Amino acid sequence: AMDTDLSSQDRKDLDKFIKFFALKTVQVIVQARLGEKICTRSSSSPTGSDWFNLAIKDIPEVTHEAKKALAGQLPAVGRSMCVEISLKTSEGDSMELEIWCLEMNEKCDKEIKVSYTVYNRLSLLLKSLLAITRVTPAYRLSRKQGHEYVILYRIYFGEVQLSGLGEGFQTVRVGTVGTPVGTITLSCAYRINLAFMSTRQFERTPPIMGIIIDHFVDRPYPSSSPMHPFNYRAGEDNGAVYPSVEDSQEVCTTSFSTSPPSQCVFTVTKAHFQTPPPVVTDTLKVPVMGLAFSHQLSSSRLSYQPAALGVGSADMGYPVLFAGGLNAAHPHQMIGPGKEGGVPPVPSQPAHGTQADQERMCTPLDGVHYSAATPSSSEDTETVSNSSEGKCGSPHDLLETIFIRKVGAFVNKPINQVTMANLDIPFAMFAPKNVELEDNDPMVNPPESPETESPLQGSLHSEGSSGSSTGNTHDDFVMIDFKPAFSKDDILPMDLGTFYREFQNPPQLSSLSIDIGAQSMAEDLDSLPEKLAVHEKNVKEFDAFVETLQ
């Protein structure tokens, strides 16, 4: 017989805890495989945005992927959330390294207090996850990624699939937390033969430079084997409908009480303000190139990015700034410089044949607005995420990219570009003009921003306070601030970091674009005899000229 049923409030809270625990789990795992050291700051006063009292950043694409995989469901018996970590070499071979599983079993602990004990134990479990992600073999591999291989992730929900790990894989348990509805378990199954292969094997071979993008040559679109969408659902759950955990704009406030009998006073208030921005006080250096995901998806959306594995990304620790979130009022708004913080305009779509001339750019400002570049016409346009910086998230996502194109002279660019002369940046006249983007694509335009309300927010501060707000009322984004040394500290997009990134990936020269090349090749051949004849006629002149040189 059912003794103490969970109160509906407790149930709601528990579902919310589990949901955010799942999201944070994914963040920890993925961030631990980006290849860089992570550092977040402790803060003695609750900022109202840190779940489980831990400073774990939310990379928007990763949250988006996780939510997509979960599709409003929660881990339950038989429905596990899995994060698969794999390695992909520059030759295209890939191998699964680890599967991290967040599972639920039927063993219930009815006595446990949800909003107190469960919450704290989930926090402890996340700490364990932080520790364990550094000690499996894939960690060291991921720290050395860049030249010969990259580390990829995939999130799926449903049944755990371990067959790709090879024989004799090992399992490490991160921990368990009992709840009234089941026991949450977190574990990792990892391939072991890799441990003996060790990173030494990769270190001995010299970096493969040849395969990496040649900036000035356009590569043809590979028609043979388009890379599969990296992130795809396990497949089984697509049709089913499950009660979804409401995506919360709620502020979940928890205050802990030490007075008996109830150890916890718990209130949930609906926030009437727009989701406040989480405070980000540290720098998360995310070398996105190090965590390259599938480079192309359907041909209508993204083009093949030949710079698969780390172009000038030889410098691995390439920090990339993510600007997440949407201006709720104006998704995809192109905001010209000088307004609202000078968000860079989104470039026009490149004409066919131009590649590698767009670059991820993120403005280190408040009031950042996501603009996702989508093709304005169907298949020809190539919206390129420069994968020398890699991409996070599924190829469907252009979320993270804010494109700006600064092109130099002699660059093959569409005619309809106009200048951005009013920007105080070098070469401003070569910058593209704003173009309307399609914004009706839900894949490109994620419906919501990462939620990071902490359960502690607001409870003991004045109501409605959104923790440390920077005063912006319209953003709900996670901003990770990247300030290269000596960069301009203002709103203009052309700072040192941007310049450096663009410099790394200059657009190709028009004279070398392949379609022109391909066309003219035949013409060149045809015209050769003619040219030879002309030269022969002028032989005497040439000889005289040569005389003068001697």
Add this chain to the structure above:
Amino acid sequence: SCPLSSRCCAPSSAAPAMNCRAEVLEVSVEGRQVEEAMLAVLHTVLLHRSTGKFHYKKEGTYSIGTVGTQDVDCDFIDFAYIRVSSEELDRALRKAVGEFKDALRGSGSDGMGQISLEFYQKKKSRWPFPDECIPWELWTIKVNVVNLANEQERQICREKVGEKLCEKIINIVEVMNRHEYLPKMPTQSEVDNVFDTSLKDVQPYLYKISYQITDSLGTSVTTTMRRLIKDTLAL
């Protein structure tokens, strides 16, 4: 005050109290690896045994601050670990580990010793008796310092010790996952009996670090802890 412990009180008995759970880890390392290996273990334990700062409000409710974390790469070991982002805490641990390392290197030591991290609660006694320290968890790391002959051995040692430490981290996490006894969350008046509230950004449980060196005769040298306490009480 005592540099090695967060709070000074009467030294707890050498053997852990009956309800105190005790874990022992053993490592064999090269001399130059001692510090990093100890720090890795101690920081991993303290990561799990530290919370954000408590802020008490009316009616006995409190909110908790945020704990940040950061990755640390070892120089002499092929190993990396994650620790709490708190410079104060890191300094305290480095100081203790540094002394341990020096003692290990000192004369009279054959390279064997152990360093202990003890979590305790304070129980107020009536004046004039000092407060009682009741340990509830004790971590002991036994260290054996090895001397290596050549560079190749050193390279192998780098990797081997790295692998060993990975195992230790997994062991520590296993223990933490047992969700065994933890002190009850204290009221505002009791918080200093459970937590070390002296740091500005995080709040570990009250802890003390001590060590013992086995001298070449095989007998234990008195812990530095006692000496320091004596010095402090003499002030």
